[in-house]
Amino acid sequence: MPFAMELQPEGFVPAVRCDHCGESVTAETGLVLWSIDVPASLSAAPILVACDQDCADALAARYPESRFALLALDTYLVTLVEDSLSIDADAVRQRDALAWAIEQTRDEVDQALE
Numbered sequence: 001m002p003f004a005m006e007l008q009p010e011g012f013v014p015a016v017r018c019d020h021c022g023e024s025v026t027a028e029t030g031l032v033l034w035s036i037d038v039p040a041s042l043s044a045a046p047i048l049v050a051c052d053q054d055c056a057d058a059l060a061a062r063y064p065e066s067r068f069a070l071l072a073l074d075t076y077l078v079t080l081v082e083d084s085l086s087i088d089a090d091a092v093r094q095r096d097a098l099a100w101a102i103e104q105t106r107d108e109v110d111q112a113l114e
């Protein structure tokens, strides 16, 4: 499962892990692979994520019967977020900041009432 929550000193943060070696994937070298031989009836192909070209080659070698296409991870993610899902990053950050502020206020009220 390439998309994970990684435990950092500040808490859990979203991360991407390599499907081959399990290490964290960076935007600079990360790659997305999918089989171009997926049956048309499925209409979508699952993806694999690799941290670099060596791991991408190793992943593809696990499925010698399939032909794979490759895309840079950053290209995949920007296209997914901005084009396919139409996510407005500024609106999401504003909503999360508001939710955080409401939660903090609720905690302060609870503490004042105790």
Ligand SMILES: [Zn+2]
Residues within 6 Å of the ligand: 018, 019, 020, 021, 022, 023, 050, 051, 052, 055
């Ligand atoms: Zn790897």
